[in-house]
Amino acid sequence: MTENVDVVVIGAGAAGLMCAAEAGKRGRSVRLLDHGKKAGRKIIISGGGRCNFTNMYAEPANYLSQNPHFCKSALAQYTQWDFIAMVDKHGIAYHEKTLGQLFCDDSAHQIVDMLLKECDDAGVKVQLRTEILGVEKLENGFLVKTSQGELACTSLVVACGGLSMPKLGATPLGYQIAEQFGLNVLPTRAGLVPFTLQPEQKEVLAELSGVSVDSYATAKDGTGFKEALLFTHRGLSGPAVLQVSSYWQPGEAVTFDLSPQESLIDWLLEQAKTQPQLTLKNALARKFPKSMVEAWIKLHQLPNPAIGQLSTKLREQLNTVLHQWQVIPSGTEGYRTAEVTLGGVDTNGLSSKTMAAKNVDGLYFIGEVVDVTGWLGGFNFQWAWSSGWLAGQYA
Template sequence: MQTWDVVIIGAGAAGLMCAAQAGYRGRRVLLLDNAKQAGRKILISGGGRCNFTNTHAQPDAYICHNSHFVKSALSRFSAHDFIELVERHGLNYHEKTLGQLFCDESAKDLLEILMTELSWSGANLQLRTEVLKVIRTDTGFLIQTSAGELQCLSLVVATGGLSMPKLGATPLGLQLAEQFGLHVYPTRAGLVPFTLHAEDKVRFAQISGVSVACEVHSLSGMRFRESLLFTHRGLSGPAILQISSFWQAGEPVWINLLPDVKAGDWLQTLSRDRPRVSLRKLLSEKLPKRFVDIWLETDIADTAIGQLPLKRREQLAEQLNHWELKPNGTEGYRTAEVTLGGVDTDELSSKTMECKNIPGLYFIGEVVDVTGWLGGYNFQWAWSSGWAAGQVV
C-alpha cells in the first residue's frame, strides 16, 4: 500500500495550486482526479481563454455566510501574487474589462504553467482514479480508490462544486464533509442564466442574440451594471449571471434599461423638443432596435411622443428605469459557472483551510461555502485557498 504525506482529491485550480505548494515544501504529494485530464474547467472557461483572476479581488466580492472568512487567504496570496507567478512563466495576458484578466492566446497556456509548477515541485498526479471510500485512521486517512488503497497523513478535498456535470463534477466533496460530521450549507446553481415563463419566453426568443447594456438589481439590494443577453431559453449575459447568485426562486428582478438617464425627464424634454417623432424611433436611438420592437407595447410604438398622454409617458418612464421581470427559474448546474453553498466555513481555519475538529483534513476551492462574482473572482479563491492549505499540509 502506498503511503503519502499529502493526498489531494481534485486536480482543478485549487488542487493544482495546493499540490505544487506542498511539493515545494518537500512533502510527498499525490494529486488524484477521476478525469482523464487535469484542469478541465480551466480549459473551457472564458471562452477558452480563462479569466484567471481579477485585479479587484477583495473580500466584498464574495458570497459566504461568514463574510470575514476569505480575508486571510486573499490577503496572503492575492491576485497580484498570482499575476507575478504567471508572468515569471511568460504568460501573455490582457485585461478585458472591470479588472478581468484573460490569456491572450489560450487557457492551455495557463494550464501548462500550472502543470510545470506541479512537475517542478515533485508532486505526483494520478488521473482516471475514482475515490470510493475515505476512512480516518490513527495516523491519518485510508483512501480506497479504483486503483487500490492509499494512506496519507493529510487529506485535502478540492473536488469543486456541482456545476457543469459534463466536466466530471460530482458531490463527492460534500459527501465527505457530511461523512465527517461537518455542517454543509444547501447548494444551488450560481452565475447561471435565467429561464422565463412561457409568455415571456415566446416573446423574447424572437430577439435571441440581442444584447442590452443595463443595470440589474434584485430584492437583496445587489446591483450589477453590465449587459444582458436574450437567448432562446431566457436571459443571460454578465449582468444576469451576476444577479443570479443573489436571486431566490419566485422573486422578480428589476432592469434599468437606461442607467445613465432619468427616463421621466428625458421623455418630457423629447415631448417638448421633438413632439412629432415616434416612440419607436426615439427609443431605438438609445436601445437596440430589435429589442425596442419587441419590448415597446404595440399600441404606443408608433405614437408621436408629443401625443402620448402624460400618464402613459410616466408609465413608460417607470418601465425604462425599473422594468420588472420575474424569471421562471435558472438553467441549473448544467450551465452554471459555480455552486453556491457548500462546506460551512465556521468548520475551517481561515488561515489554513484545515477542519477545526479533524486534524489533517482540509477543504479548499469551490467545495467550500465561498462564491465569487463573475470575472475571475472564483479562480482567485481557488489559487488563494489552495496556496493557504499548501503552506501547512
C-alpha cells in the same frame, strides 16, 4: 498494497493544482488524484478558452458566503498580485478585458501547463483517471481507496469542486466526505447562471435572442450590477444576469434599468422639443435595437403616440418598463450551465487561517466545495488559488 504519501489532494482543478504544488514545494510527498482524463478541465474552457484567471480588484466584498469574513485571510495571504507574479514568471502574456478582469492573450491551456509545471517541479505525482472509492480515518491520517489502489496519507485535501457542469466531471464527492467527517454542508444552488422566463414573456422575448443592451440589474436584497443584459432563446443571460443570479431566490423579482446612464423620459422630452411628431417607437429605436422596441411595445401593450403628446400616465409607464423592468424568472438553467455552485462546506467547521477542518486533524477543504462563491470576473479562480495556496502551506 497500500502506498504511503504525506498528502493526498482529491481534485486536479484550480484549487487542487495550486495546493499540490505548494505542499510539494515544502518537501511533502504529494499525490494529486482526479477521475478525469485531464487536469484543470474548467480552466481550459473558462473565459471562452482564454481563462479569466484573476481580477485586479479582487477583495472580500466580491464573495458570497454565510460568513463573509471567512475568505479574508486566504485572499490576504495569497493575493491576485501573487498569482499575477506566477503568470509573469512563466512568461504568459495577458490583458485586462474590462473591470480588472485579466485574460490570457493566447490560451487557457497556458494556465494549466503553468500549474502542472509547478507541480512537476515540486515533485507532485498527478494521477488521473482515478475513481475515489472511499476515504477512511486512520489513527494518524487517512486511507484513500481508489480504482488504482490504496493510499495512506497524513493530510487529505478535498478540492473536488461544486456541482456545476457535471459533463466536466463535477460530482458531490467533496460534500459527501465533509458529511462523513461530521462537517455541516449548507444547501447548494446554481450561481452565475442564466434565467429562464415565464411562458408569456419567453414567447415575446425569444425573438430578441442574441440582442444585448446595457443594464443595471438589481436583486431583491438591493445588490446591483451595471453590465450587459443578453436576451437568449430561453430567457435572459449576459454578465448582469449571471451576477445577479447568485443573489436570486426562486419567486423573487429582479429589476432591470435598461438605460442606467440617462433618464429616457428626460431624453424623450428633450427630443419632443425639436421633433414633436416623431413616434414613440421611432424615438426609442434611436436608443435600442428596433426589434427590442417592437417587443417592448408588444410585451407592455404600449401605445405609439407622437412624442410631443406623451401623457403623464404614459411617461410613468415608460419609466417603469424601461428603468424599473421587473422580471420574476421561472427558474435558472441550473447546474448544466452554471459557472459556480453556491453553498457547500460550512465555513464554521473550517479554520480560515489554514483551510483545515477544526475537528478532524489533517483534513482540508479548498476551492468551490467550500461555501465561498465569487462574482463573475476572475474572482472564483482567485478564491481557488488563494485557498489552495493556503492549505498548501499546512497540509
